[in-house]
Amino acid sequence: MQRSTNRVDTGTGHVVVIGGGIAGLAAAHRLLATGLRVTLLEATDRLGGKLMTGDIAGTQVDLGAESMLARRPEAVDLARAVGLGDRLQPPATATAAVWTRGELRPMPKGHVMGVPGDPAALGGVLSPEGLARIAQERDLTPTAVGDDVAVGAYVADRLGREVVDRLVEPLLGGVYAGDAYRLSMRAAVPQLFEVAREGGSLLDGVQRIQQQAAARRQTGPVFQGIDGGIGTLPEAVADAVRAGGGEILTATPVLGLTRTTDGWDIRTDTRVITAAGVVLATPAWSASTLLAAESPAASVDLAGVEYASMALVTLAFRRSDVAATGALDGRSGFLVPPVDGRTIKASTFSTHKWQWVADAAPDLFVLRTSVGRYGEEDHLHREDTELVDVSLRDLAEATGLAAKPVDTEVTRWIGGLPQYPVGHLTRVARIRDEVAKLPALRVCGAVYDGVGIPACIASAHRAADEIAADLAGEIIATPTLVQGTRSEAGQ
Template sequence: MDAAQPARAGAPHAVVVGGGITGLAAAHRLLGAGYTVTLAEASERLGGKLLPGEIAGVRVDLGAESLLARRPEAVELARAAGLGTRVEAPATASASLWTGGALRPMPKGHVMGVPGDPEALAGLLSAEGLARLARERELPPTEIGEDIAVGAYVAERLGREVVDRLVEPLLGGVYAGDAYLLSLRSAVPQLFEAARRHTSLLDAVTEIQRRAARNPAAGPVFAGIDGGVGSLPLAVAERVREQGGRILTGTPVTALRRPVPGGPWQIGTREGVLTADAVVLALPAAPAARLLETVAPAAAAELRTIEYASMGLVTLAYRARDAAGLPAGSGFLVPPVEGRTIKAATFASRKWGWIARQDPELLVLRTSVGRHGESAVLAREDTELVEISRQDLRAATGLDAEPVASRVTRWHEGLPQYPVGHAARVARIRGHLAQLPGLAVCGAAYDGVGVPACIAGARAAADALTGDAGALTALARNPVQSTHGGAGE
């Protein structure tokens, strides 16, 4: 049967598949362009990896907890969804590294762990590592070509200690990946472009820092939302409904076909078939590949090569008086070479005023576990993950109190990996889909895993469908920098 269609007579109809922040942003954009929109989400919940939750009576985020504020897309969407007055900067942004048996302040003036000033790493690297770093400008140029692994390039220029102690933990916080496999072009595009203009990596970082210094009014790097970043997709969904969009949850899409070339699309669901003039697949790589298998087999084959990392978050609530000795700052990162299970800890009540204001007598923190190739850690029981996190927290900070509550959230296959050549792979996928007008893909698998990156990709996909043929080309030429905040299809 043919499922009921939206009622705006004469307007083209778009179907968005996927109800994470990417799909919701695409639906919002298409409605603004005059389309009628139906969004189909397989699960009963909207928001993807943006998940609001609760612990010990306090609202928290159980997924991504911050937005990159120096990119406009996420903050703009929050304002459009009526959350503008609830966007707030972190109460503190001073993080540490747990390395060499101690918590050490994160050095200033780096780009994803790559320094511009060797002296900034004094106390973090060995004497040999510092001497190696200081000789970087004497080295012959390194061939970057069309792409190169972050770890390989930085190690060649600055030494492995910089990668192992700084770059790895920072990239791990974004991708849960391996710096020696991740693409410089896709994972740190700002540095890739600067490095192509300089023979010295230190000079490339200095150029980036100088550009940033010319914009002193840029404001905080990150932002949160009072009530949690997880409230953003719910607010966008409400705005989509107010504008006449239809949102179907618990509605997996099982088929995508176009019986007549150039004709309407047919989207199969358990309830029937939706017909559409345009389709946006805002899905992770594997489900997108399944739907594209018949209509775009070459694109589907490329999508199936994208690997994902799984990770988990352990949220702990303590009586504030029991955690009074916790070190200052917003938390710490852990280099993999330290051999610990947790890869980061965030002192959430210290970082976000909106959490602290709910209950000043409570202190909420969370740890993250799991990297690419380490999914076995997520098979452990919740109680074991909580105890492992407590052991590492005790070793790092001395915190030995019993939490009053704990929660474990697993994100299986949560973060796509961007190996060397990822940008070329994305270009091939879009090249195959260019033969199918009225079809676009977007999400964390393509141009960045952060929330603003996903929103930017959604906007570009919607704009391409509504007549801006250069939207995706512009996105490919100016890839969005990923950052902390996590993915959210």
């Protein structure tokens, strides 16, 4: 039975944010700080997007993203702003490995996303032939890159395929679930792209990057987690939005978006909301549909964005069983090069990596594996039990782990990560140029400036600030955003 649709006139200075992932929540939080009124609409019954906690053997763990880059300020600053500052926690260990050429080998140091400044840094991970190929790089003529180039293609041309297949691929795959031979260097590793555009030796360019980083003397952890899980951040932001006067509606899909003489009509299944401005913080396919009538060119470009799907398999073992086998050491986990044909692409030893996990479940050992990358989604159609079994088989071969888990959880992220192929930033620029022609409408999220949490928040702040500038004459008063507390965040 079709429900009647009512019109809700929300008046001047009101912005509707469509999408309740971390980008949409960050945009709502930022908009409220400018004095605008905000309604956030989320189609599902849950906020947070790819940030989510869940239960494994009675212990709360992350079932989505588990850490955020701390060398960029946006995510850490937002966490502090909503009352989670005292729960920020760096990894207890950053000692990772690569499961390559039949063994777990220490993750090399002194590289930029797997690209070394010194071939000796990759000893053990690469074969003698692969190391010799890298050593020839300074004798090669410069490689032209034009406006963009695939990371894998460029690095393979300079250093050989082995360094790409054994190190660059697993590292980039851990971020984008993508194919290094398709991924845009300009979008995914911009510091390497600048080196490539300068011409000359890639090895020398990487050394310059490392010297510049050392000169900045950056201190503090590279990554941060949150005690209780990164998945607690969205609800803490949502609580702060509500405390600041914002409205959040879940299970409210947006069916249409229409430009009016005074702003925008946003149609849901029960009502039409009028607003002066709109922030679209949705995946590309959803933004494409909503913009089809008002910005056909942006809609077409958004429709062309491809996504990778993946699954996370979380496993809890009795710690005594794991200790008895001697299977795991103090590592934080390991990466797996796709070239070796394994099913899992990485494993994180959560109990080693996060002290809060170890403290919350002292009798358990929690780890997780990831399965699936761009072009390899067939694994995701397997039953949960099959994904658990294949994860256990790969873990046993990599580490010798023979224990049986006491609990398991499989989380599928279908269409979870937008892909950044060559030319992606040009596509993003076209989308933003077209969207900017519309009054007080902006886009944000993982599609545009990076898939990491800080990048998503930065894109949200950019969208919110531009909307606030467009509606500067409609801002009535600046509300006081209430800083979140543990109780407000549901902790």
